[in-house]
Every structure is written in structure tokens, then in C-alpha cells.
Amino acid sequence: MTAPPPPPGEHIPALEVRDLTVRFAGLTALDAVGFTVRPGTVHALIGPxxxxxxxxxxxxxxxxxxxxxxxxxxxxxxxxLPPHRIADLGVGRIFQNLALPPRATVEDSLMLGRHRLTRTGFVAAGLRLPSAAREEARHRARVREIAAFVGLEQQLARPAGSLPYGQQKLAELARALCMEPKLLLLDEPVAGMTADERRRTASVIAGVRDSLGISVLLVEHDMGLVMRLADSVTVLDFGRRIADGAPGDVQNDPAVVRAYLGEESAA
Amino acid sequence: MSEILTRSGLRVGSPAVYGGAAACLVLLVLPFYLDRFWLQAGLFAMAAALGAIGINLLTGATGQLSMGHAFFLAVGAYGYCAFAGDGADGLAGLGLPGWLAAVLAVALSGLAGGVFSPIAGRLRGAYLGIATLALIFIGQHVLFNAHDLTGGFNGRAVPPLSLFGLTFDDTELLVAQVPFGAVEKLWYLGLALLLGGVLFARGVLRGRPGRAMNAIRDHRIAAGVMGIPVARYRAAVFVLSSMYAGLAGVLLALVFQRTVPEYFGMALSLEYLAMIVIGGLGSVAGAVAGGVFVSLLPQLLNRYSDALPLVSAPGTGGIAPGEAARYLYGAAVVAVVLFLPGGLARLAARRPGKPGSGKSPKTPMHTPNTPTTTEPSGEAR
Structure with missing residues (x-):
């Protein structure tokens, strides 16, 4: 792995979630949930x-x-705020299911992550103004750096859809990093990956936190990965927060054991 | 990287460059050899290609269906007449110079698209298609009934264009012993407009706006989360697409020399959708190929109706050429959807020895330096 990208140079804000409730036509999906993602930490959000x-x-x-x-x-x-305004504030996200265009090359997919940092509009792009070409070249160089950071530099020219599943997930992570985020939301980043790809992704996530200082909110079912990576953990069950704290404490919390394994085994 | 690839693909000496240069040369000398019929057919094809590029930006590249493309063609065509007309035929006209009228007509189409764009920004895909149906009905009503502006059922005559002291009418101009009438002169104008339209659209599609448009088409929610203002982009593409339609409308009007309302109906909108499906959704080359195919087909059938079985002149018992053309491109749409997803443009890209075939996922560019974890444990999911 080459040198990590330089930090964005702005301070990383905390994410504070307070009494968050979401109802869909009578179903309460989230019930007064609250937690804080401290700047520069990996915070895991887990639950059945x-x-x-x-x-x-x-x-x-x-x-x-x-x-x-x-x-x-x-x-x-x-x-x-609408989604694009939140992205403008520096919130990057990867999706649980792949959201990469299959035919575009990996490089073009990553360039999409630069959208909020670039300005070329229809007229400049259509007339191929020199300013548009300069901006494009500058950001393509940065995209290649980030691809090298996650280990995809060999795949840049390939169509994203032709990569193995694990590498597509990695490409999506790279695309979120291309947004130069202050907060990364990772929805099951290692689902469907091989053991090797899981290790690499985990080290990328740790690298993001340690060398860039970016906060990470992580949803993941791989408990080994969560316990290794997370600085703090929030546990949800049926839309309620049932535990919150350091990974070691949460792991032994009786409410958490009950939620994961059922009533009998807790008794 | 992709720029480097395309640049190396266009190296001097590659067959693509020679082919392109030869095609350009042929297009440039055609007016010296072809008769009026073929030049007119070619001009229709150019106008259709321009319009098809517009709707392909909207429908093919951004995933927003539009049934109202014919409306914006009508705005362009009638707008030109109204700006350029001198009022001598009793119809409203500002008497502006032709070139200015053409520019204003395209701007007017963009403005009409802009008026509709709050709706175009909010609705997605097929829902926009349904909403734009309204434009056709409004357009037809206005065209038939606003006599002072449109001339009603009989339409209105199109004032000739004048540019740099050259008037694109039938006053003959002798070029190398060949008399140049309106179609010969317009041929070069059409070529220039098409070239400009193609280059502009390619620039848009390959740059930042194109990536955002494709992202909206492929994953609307992800596009928003990546920082793309989805509604604003949809609205902007709708305006751009309307301007292409307006330009196509101006060119059509100049070739027809008369605009009639019934031409700009529902069938025309459907023809444009057929063009981009047959040619290839989302690409400029596809729009041009589809535009040429769909607009030349009825002309060819018309010309050779004597020689073709089952096809005969209208009113003589057989299938009229226009009708036969509809059957044929109806069949072409079905065939393309079934057997050739990606359209004619993909067919051309798949030809051996042509760069760009790497786009097909079946033939990834195999570089020897990818010994990484290609064993797809996760691919079975």
C-alpha cells in the first residue's frame, strides 16, 4: 500500500444523533435513538x-x-437537508448493495466521487474549455492516488462491472474516499468479500481513521472486524438503542447477548 | 487514462482516422453529384440526428423519458418563422435577420424547456414521459388554432436563412460549374451544425455533467448521496435536450420551406424514441445512426417502391412506402431490443480491429499485470 492521501486540512466535526425517530405508516423503524461519533474514531452500529x-x-x-x-x-x-447538500458537507457513504455503474471504467466511477469538488458545467464540458480539461486532469491524478491507496491502481481502466465482487465493494469505498469526506458512512463494507479482501479493507478503514483523521460510522455483521476496528459501538434492536460503549463492554452486555442469541441463552 | 486511450486510438495512420477522413470528404463533395431528392433526404437525416442527440441526452444518458420532443421541434421551427418572417403574408413576424432568428429560435426552445423544467426536475423516468404527453396536446392545439402566429392548418412559409451575405434560397450560385440551390447550400450548413452538435454532446457526456447524468440514470439515490443535485441536473438536461430539438426544428423548417402543424404530432415524438433505441441509448454515435436510419428508411422505400415487392405508391392497393417504413422500423425496434441491446452503435463498436470494443463486458481488456485476487469467491452471489 502506498502513502495515504493527504488530509483535507479542515477539522473533523463530531456527529451527534439525538432522539432520532423514524416512522413509516405506523411502523416505528427507529425509536428515539441517540449516539455520538467522536471526531476521528470508528463507531460501529450493530444489531440483528x-x-x-x-x-x-x-x-x-x-x-x-x-x-x-x-x-x-x-x-x-x-x-x-437534501442528500446532495449533506454530501457537500463532507459526508461520504457506501451502500449495502453495489451502486457502481457496471459499464463505466473504475476510473470514471471514482471521478464521480469528485463531483462535489469540481465545477465544470454543461457549457464548459461541451465546448471543451481549457479550464475543464485542466480540472479533469488534476482530479484524475488525485483519483489515481486514492485508487493506489485502496489497492485498485491496476484496475482503473477496467469496466467496474468486470471486477470480482469484493473489488467492486473496494471500488465503492474508493469512490466515497474520492469525495474527501469528513465522515464516512460504511454500510457492510466487507460483506461478500474473501478473507484476503476483508483484511485489506479493514486496513484501509483503519488507515482512513489513523492517517486522515476521518470519522467512520460502520454497519457490519462481521463481529471480529467490528471488535478489532471500532473505538465505540452502538447496538440497536427493533429500532431502539439497547447498548452503547466500548467494544469490550458492549460484547458482555446481557441485553446485547439476549438480542443476538435469544432469551433462553441469556438466562 | 481514457483520454490517453482515445488519443492513441486516433493515432495518425489508424484505420479509424482514414475512414473518418474519407467519410468527411465524401460528405463534402456529395452536393456536386447528388440530385435534389437525395440531398433533401440527407438534410432530413442531419436534422433528425440533431434532434435524436437531444433526446438521447435526456432519455438515453439520464434515464428521463420524454414524449414531448416533437413539441420542442415545433417551437424551433415556428419560432424561426416568427422571428424571421417579415409579416408580408399576414402572419406575425419580427423580420429579424435569418441567422439571428435561428439563434433566437433555439434559445426559445431552451426557454420553453426551462418553463417545463420544474416538472422535468421532479418527475423521474416514465412519469416524466406521461407528463410530457401534455406538451404534445397543447402544442397541437396551439399550432392548429393560433392562426396569426402559425398559419393554422396550412402552416406557414419559412423565410430563407441568410448568413454572411449568403442567402440559403434557390437563387442559383454556380460552384465549379454546378448550380447550387437551397439544398446544396443548406447541406453544408447542416453538416456544420451536426458536427458542432456531435462535438458538444460528446464533450458533455465524457465530462463531469455526463458522469452525473449517467449516475442519475443508474442509481438515482446513490447519485444524490454522491453530491449530485438530482433535480437540478434533470432540469438542466431537459433544457439542453429542448435546445437540440429546437435546432433540429429550425433545420427541418429550412429544408421543408414550409412548416405544417400535423408533422409535429405524437408520431414524431415516437419516431425520435425509435431512433435512439435503434441507434443505441446514451451515446452520440447511436443517436446519429438511429436518426439517419429512421429518417432515410421511408425516403428509400419511397424512391424504390417500384422495385420492391408489396410496396407501391399510395392509393394503388399495396402498402404505401411511409406505412412500410413504419412496419420496418417497428420491427427494427423489436429486433434491437431483443438481439442488439446497445443498438447500431454497439454493433459498430463490436467490429474487430476497432478500439472501443473493450466496452463490452465479455471482452475485458486483458492486461497481463492483473494477477490479483481474480478468483471470484464472491461473484456467485
């Missing part, structure tokens, strides 16, 4: 299927509207 983790991510990135509660990133309230 249907616990509300993905709903929480969708509220944080502006895809769903919160019924009640607040989400603050530094001074900004996120619950009232």
Missing part, C-alpha cells in the same frame, strides 16, 4: 437484521426524512 441500521444510514445521508429528533454534524443540522 431489521434493527434499523440501514434506516439510520438513510436518515444520516438525507434519503429518508426523520419523523423527530436531530442529527448534527458540527454546526449543521442534517435532517432538513
Amino acid at each position: 437484521n431489521g434493527a434499523g441500521k440501514s434506516t439510520c444510514f438513510n436518515v444520516l445521508s438525507g434519503v429518508y426524512r426523520a419523523t423527530e429528533g436531530s442529527v448534527r454534524l458540527g454546526p449543521h443540522e442534517l435532517t432538513a
Whole structure:
């Protein structure tokens, strides 16, 4: 792995989620959930299927509207903003299911991550103005650096859809990094990866935190990875927060054991 | 990287460059050899290609269906007449110079698209298609009934274009012993407009806007989360697409020399959708190929109706050429959807020895330096 990308040079804000409630036509998907992602830490959000983790991510990135509660990133309230404005504040996200265009090359897919950092509009692109070409070249260089950081530099010219599944997930992580985020939302980043790819992804995530100081909010079912990487853990079950704290404490919490393994084994 | 690839693909000496240069040369000398019929057919094809590029930016590249493309063609065509007309025929006209009228007509189409763009920004895909149906009905109503502006059922005559002291009418101009009438002169104008339209659209599609448009088409939600203002982009592409339609409308009007309302109906919108499906969704080459195919087909059938079985002149018992052309490109749409997803443009790209065939996922560019974890444990998912 080559040298990590340089830090963005701005301070990393904390993410504070307070009393977040989301209801869909009578179903309460999230019920007064609260937690804080401290700057520069990896915070894991775990829980059984249907616990509300993905709903929480969708509220944080502006895809769903919160019924009640607040989400603050530094001074900004996120619950009232559309997705692209939240992205503009430096929130990057990868999706649980792949969201890469299959035919575009990996490099072009990563360039999409530069959208918020570039300015070329229809007229400049259509007329191929020199300013557009310069901007394109500068950002392609940065994209190649980031690809090298996650270990995809050999795959840049290939169509994203032709990569093995694990590398496509990695490409999506690289695309989120191309947004130069202050907060990364990772929805099951290692699902479907080989052991080797899992190790590499885990080291990329650790590298993001340690050398860039970016905060990471992580949803993941691989408990080994969560326990190794996370600085703190929030556990959800049926839309409620049932535990919150350091990984070691949460692991032994009786409520968590009950949620994962059922009533009998806790007794 | 991709720029380097395309540049190396266009190296001097590669067959693509010679082929392109030869094609350009042929297109440039055609007016010296072809008769009026063929030149007119070619000009229709150029106008269709321009319009098809517009709708391909919207439907093919951004995934927004539009049934209202014919409306914007009408705005361009009638807008030109209204700006350039001198009012001598009793219809409203500002009497502006032709070139200015043409520019204003394209701007007017963009403005019409802009008025509709709050709707175009909010609706996605097929829903926009349904909403744009309204434009066709409104357009047809206005064209037939606003007599002072449109001339009603009989339409209105199109004032000739004048540019740099050259008037694109039938006053003959002798070039190398060949008399140049309106179509010969317009041929070069059409070529220039098409070239400009192609280059502009390619620049858009290959640059930042094109990536954002494709992202909206492929993964709308992910596009927003990546920082793309989805509604604003949809609205902007709608305006751009309307301007292409307006330009196509101006060119069509100049070739027809008369605009009639019934031409700009629902069938025309469907023809444009057929063009981009047959040619290839989302690419400029596809739009041009589809535009040429769909607009030349009825002309060819018309010309050779004597020699073709089952096809005969209208009213003589057989299938009229226009009708036969509809059957044929209806069949072509079905055939392309079934057997050739990606359209004619992909067919050309698949030809051996041509760069760009790497786009097909079946033939990834095999570089020897990829010994990484290609054993796909996760691919079975």
C-alpha cells in the first residue's frame, strides 16, 4: 500500500444523533435513538437484521426524512437537508448493495466521487474549455492516488462491472474516499468479500481513521472486524438503542447477548 | 487514462482516422453529384440526428423519458418563422435577420424547456414521459388554432436563412460549374451544425455533467448521496435536450420551406424514441445512426417502391412506402431490443480491429499485470 492521501486540512466535526425517530405508516423503524461519533474514531452500529441500521444510514445521508429528533454534524443540522447538500458537507457513504455503474471504467466511477469538488458545467464540458480539461486532469491524478491507496491502481481502466465482487465493494469505498469526506458512512463494507479482501479493507478503514483523521460510522455483521476496528459501538434492536460503549463492554452486555442469541441463552 | 486511450486510438495512420477522413470528404463533395431528392433526404437525416442527440441526452444518458420532443421541434421551427418572417403574408413576424432568428429560435426552445423544467426536475423516468404527453396536446392545439402566429392548418412559409451575405434560397450560385440551390447550400450548413452538435454532446457526456447524468440514470439515490443535485441536473438536461430539438426544428423548417402543424404530432415524438433505441441509448454515435436510419428508411422505400415487392405508391392497393417504413422500423425496434441491446452503435463498436470494443463486458481488456485476487469467491452471489 502506498502513502495515504493527504488530509483535507479542515477539522473533523463530531456527529451527534439525538432522539432520532423514524416512522413509516405506523411502523416505528427507529425509536428515539441517540449516539455520538467522536471526531476521528470508528463507531460501529450493530444489531440483528431489521434493527434499523440501514434506516439510520438513510436518515444520516438525507434519503429518508426523520419523523423527530436531530442529527448534527458540527454546526449543521442534517435532517432538513437534501442528500446532495449533506454530501457537500463532507459526508461520504457506501451502500449495502453495489451502486457502481457496471459499464463505466473504475476510473470514471471514482471521478464521480469528485463531483462535489469540481465545477465544470454543461457549457464548459461541451465546448471543451481549457479550464475543464485542466480540472479533469488534476482530479484524475488525485483519483489515481486514492485508487493506489485502496489497492485498485491496476484496475482503473477496467469496466467496474468486470471486477470480482469484493473489488467492486473496494471500488465503492474508493469512490466515497474520492469525495474527501469528513465522515464516512460504511454500510457492510466487507460483506461478500474473501478473507484476503476483508483484511485489506479493514486496513484501509483503519488507515482512513489513523492517517486522515476521518470519522467512520460502520454497519457490519462481521463481529471480529467490528471488535478489532471500532473505538465505540452502538447496538440497536427493533429500532431502539439497547447498548452503547466500548467494544469490550458492549460484547458482555446481557441485553446485547439476549438480542443476538435469544432469551433462553441469556438466562 | 481514457483520454490517453482515445488519443492513441486516433493515432495518425489508424484505420479509424482514414475512414473518418474519407467519410468527411465524401460528405463534402456529395452536393456536386447528388440530385435534389437525395440531398433533401440527407438534410432530413442531419436534422433528425440533431434532434435524436437531444433526446438521447435526456432519455438515453439520464434515464428521463420524454414524449414531448416533437413539441420542442415545433417551437424551433415556428419560432424561426416568427422571428424571421417579415409579416408580408399576414402572419406575425419580427423580420429579424435569418441567422439571428435561428439563434433566437433555439434559445426559445431552451426557454420553453426551462418553463417545463420544474416538472422535468421532479418527475423521474416514465412519469416524466406521461407528463410530457401534455406538451404534445397543447402544442397541437396551439399550432392548429393560433392562426396569426402559425398559419393554422396550412402552416406557414419559412423565410430563407441568410448568413454572411449568403442567402440559403434557390437563387442559383454556380460552384465549379454546378448550380447550387437551397439544398446544396443548406447541406453544408447542416453538416456544420451536426458536427458542432456531435462535438458538444460528446464533450458533455465524457465530462463531469455526463458522469452525473449517467449516475442519475443508474442509481438515482446513490447519485444524490454522491453530491449530485438530482433535480437540478434533470432540469438542466431537459433544457439542453429542448435546445437540440429546437435546432433540429429550425433545420427541418429550412429544408421543408414550409412548416405544417400535423408533422409535429405524437408520431414524431415516437419516431425520435425509435431512433435512439435503434441507434443505441446514451451515446452520440447511436443517436446519429438511429436518426439517419429512421429518417432515410421511408425516403428509400419511397424512391424504390417500384422495385420492391408489396410496396407501391399510395392509393394503388399495396402498402404505401411511409406505412412500410413504419412496419420496418417497428420491427427494427423489436429486433434491437431483443438481439442488439446497445443498438447500431454497439454493433459498430463490436467490429474487430476497432478500439472501443473493450466496452463490452465479455471482452475485458486483458492486461497481463492483473494477477490479483481474480478468483471470484464472491461473484456467485
